[in-house]
Amino acid sequence: MGSDLTASSIIKRAAVVCGIAVLLALQAAAAGAAERYRLELFITWSRDTHPYDWPGAKAHLSGLIGAAHNTGYRMFADGAPATPGLKQLAETGKTPLIERELETASLIGRVGKTFQVPGIDTAPGYLEVEFDATLNHSMVSFATMIAPSPDWFTGAASVPLRARGEWRDSIDFIIFAWDAGTDNGPTYDWPNLVSDPPQSVRLLATPHVRQRRGLRPIGRAVLTRVF
């Protein structure tokens, strides 16, 4: 081989190697570049929309927790068992376990920025929070406890912030009540009644949220790209 290693071929190869290095560096920079989003929750859950067994002035949402992440992390999914962190959040509104799950997932690159914001003291209400996503963590999940309740929560899981290779400017969707499947309590205010064995996470479908056709939403979520 040596003979074809002329000065010009060495320079060409070096140029290719440099080019690849620059491309990789640019890709890494793009993957790490933050895209800022605002999450707004318009909670309509109230005596007017959900009169069945309405819990009165106690009706509130616990602190909201969320994260930007990739497909390697799942906060919750229809038909899958709740993680210990989601169980704790849905039953008590507390977040230490889900925070630990997010930290663990972050250490192996599955979760990027996380966010927390106080909930809504008296439903209905509004809350907002901003967070950063990146190419490596271009989905968002969030959850908050419907309180009081046995194990009911609202939120969304694995919402893609990109479509057709672009960041989405605005995403607007209805959010429903979910049952974490870990407590069998039949109504908002009920002593602890452990589900044994645990059920899977599924949309709540008790009379509290049923309407003539389908399920009554808890509210609306709007994700807006912040420039």
Ligand SMILES: [Ca+2]
């Ligand atoms: Ca339940």
